[in-house]
Amino acid sequence: MSLDDAGLLREYECAATFSWSQCLHGHAHRLAAVGFVVWEKVPMIVRFQTNPIRRTWGIILYMWQVLLFSTLCVVGVYLLYQVWGVKWMALGSAIPLGVIGTALAIFLGFRNNSAYDRWWEGRKIWGGIVNISRTMGAQIMTYVTDIHVKDGPPKKPISDIHRELVYRHIAYINALRLHLRKQFEQYDEVLSPFLEEKELQTILSKSNKPTQIAFRQSQRLKEILKDNMIEDFRLYEMMHSIETLYELQGKCERIKNTPFPLYYSFFTRMILYIFVLFLPLSVIGVFDKLQVAWAAIPVCILTACMLGVIERTARTTENPFENYFGDVSMTGLCRTIEIDLREMLDETDTVPPPLPQEEVMGGIRVVR
Numbered sequence: 599m600s601l602d603d604a605g606l607l608r609e610y611e612c613a614a615t616f617s618w619s620q621c622l623h624g625h626a627h628r629l630a631a632v633g634f635v636v637w638e639k640v641p642m643i644v645r646f647q648t649n650p651i652r653r654t655w656g657i658i659l660y661m662w663q664v665l666l667f668s669t670l671c672v673v674g675v676y677l678l679y680q681v682w683g684v685k686w687m688a689l690g691s692a693i694p695l696g697v698i699g700t701a702l703a704i705f706l707g708f709r710n711n712s713a714y715d716r717w718w719e720g721r722k723i724w725g726g727i728v729n730i731s732r733t734m735g736a737q738i739m740t741y742v743t744d745i746h747v748k749d750g751p752p753k754k755p756i757s758d759i760h761r762e763l764v765y766r767h768i769a770y771i772n773a774l775r776l777h778l779r780k781q782f783e784q785y786d787e788v789l790s791p792f793l794e795e796k797e798l799q800t801i802l803s804k805s806n807k808p809t810q811i812a813f814r815q816s817q818r819l820k821e822i823l824k825d826n827m828i829e830d831f832r833l834y835e836m837m838h839s840i841e842t843l844y845e846l847q848g849k850c851e852r853i854k855n856t857p858f859p860l861y862y863s864f865f866t867r868m869i870l871y872i873f874v875l876f877l878p879l880s881v882i883g884v885f886d887k888l889q890v891a892w893a894a895i896p897v898c899i900l901t902a903c904m905l906g907v908i909e910r911t912a913r914t915t916e917n918p919f920e921n922y923f924g925d926v927s928m929t930g931l932c933r934t935i936e937i938d939l940r941e942m943l944d945e946t947d948t949v950p951p952p953l954p955q956e957e958v959m960g961g962i963r964v965v966r
Contacts, residue, residue, distance in 0.1 A: 660910065661903060661906045661907060661910055663906075664870070664871075664902055664909075664910075665899070665903055665906070667874060667902070668874045668877075668898060668901075668902030668903070669899055671874060671877075671878055672877075675878035675879060675882055675894070676878070676882065676892070676895055679882050679883075679886070680882075680886070680891050687879060688879060688880075688883035689876070689879045690883070694880070695876050695877060695880040698872055698876055701869050702869045702870060702905070705862070705865060705866040705869055706870075706905070706908050706909060706912070708862070709912045710908060710911065710912045710915075712912075712916070713858065713912040714915055716853055716858070716916050716918060717915045717916070717918040717924075717925075717926070719849075719853065719918075720919060720926045721918070721926050723849050723850055723853075724926055724928060724931050726846050727771060727774075727843070727931070727935075728934065730839055730846070731767060731771060731935045731938070731939065732939075733839055734767055734836070734839045734840075735764060735767070735938065735939040736942070737835060738760055738767075738942075739760060739942050741828055741829070741832040741833075741835070742756065742759060742760060742763065742822060742827055742828050743756065743827060743828075744756045744827055746827065747825065747826050748826065752825060753825065756827070759822065759827065760943060761943055763815065763819075764939045764940070764942065765791075765792040766811060766814065766815050766818070767939065768792050768932075768935065768936050768940075769789045770808055770812055770815070770843070771932050772788050772932050773785065773788075773801075773807040773808040774850070775932050776788060776807070777806065777807055777808050778850055778854050778919040779919060779920070779921045781921070785801075785807060786798070789801065789802075793811075797814065801814070809844075809847070812840055812844060812847075816837060819837070850919065853918065853919065854919050858916040858917075866912075867909060870905055870906065870909055874902045874905075877901060877902065878898045881894050881897065881898065885897075930953045933950065933952060934952065936949075936950065937949050937950065937952065
């Protein structure tokens with residue numbers, strides 16, 4: 599479906615309207631929370647808000663918990679210390695804060711590195727899927743031929759067989775995308791252009807759709823071998839490509855089905871909030887000696903927000919297949935594969951356009 603189709607580019611200004619139910623896949627609250635605009639029906643096409651007021655409001659929504667907690671802590675400490683004269687509450691040493699900060703830095707560093715490693719591994723896996731897909735397209739167009747058929751013309755024109763095999767592979771990569779994102783309701787709509795109705799209904803009855811599509815591809819290659827339209831050792835090479843696809847699929851499923859250990863998230867957030875609590879107690883006396891005790895309020899809030907952003911970024915990044923705005927752009931990669939393979943079939947007039955990835959003022963439009 600082209601991006602110019604009716605109704606495809608109806609914008610929802612989520613950060614301004616809070617119309618969560620109208621926005622994409624139920625994740626609009628995460629998108630809007632960092633000032634994004636969402637296009638209905640286009641999977642994960644987002645861009646940054648260009649309005650600075652809405653962007654600022656989006657950032658506040660993105661990290662409101664840390665922002666609220668730090669504001670309450672520092673304002674409470676300021677009122678007790680400066681207004682009501684509870685001077686004894688100020689810590690005379692920065693050692694407690696330094697110890698807590700060291701622990702927080704270790705946890706945040708490990709958590710962010712591990713989260714990015716998960717995301718980058720997911721992206722490398724899908725890079726491998728792109729590469730093996732192009733290889734399979736070339737193998738289909740090169741190895742599957744009717745020059746060895748001896749008993750009259752083949753039952754099906756060779757061009758139709760090429761198209762069938764290529765389309766089934768396009769169905770596979772899209773089924774894998776939907777499988778990882780658990781968008782089960784979209785299987786019928788997404789796969790129907792690439793599979794015959796009987797085969798589609800068979801696939802829809804299975805629990806793991808991409809696995810069954812790849813299996814059906816291998817069975818079809820076996821039938822083509824019986825019809826003398828592919829040689830034995832060429833079939834072995836194509837089966838090796840399917841084996842590689844299964845390996846890459848298994849790696850994706852391992853990341854998807856192995857969540858980041860919960861206790862890392864829990865203790866990182868716990869130490870973060872302890873640090874935010876002790877921060878105003880440690881700095882209020884220092885600023886009071888400089889006769890600017892009020893400056894502790896913005897300094898503590900900004901420090902807490904910076905640390906909160908780091909922690910929240912890790913939580914967003916650790917799941918690369920959840921259809922959030924920061925996940926692996928599987929929709930864009932599937933479209934790239936589809937374009938490459940359909941151009942191998944010389945379907946230049948019907949090949950869909952690439953999904954938009956151009957830069958826009960104030961941010962980057964991201965295709966997911």
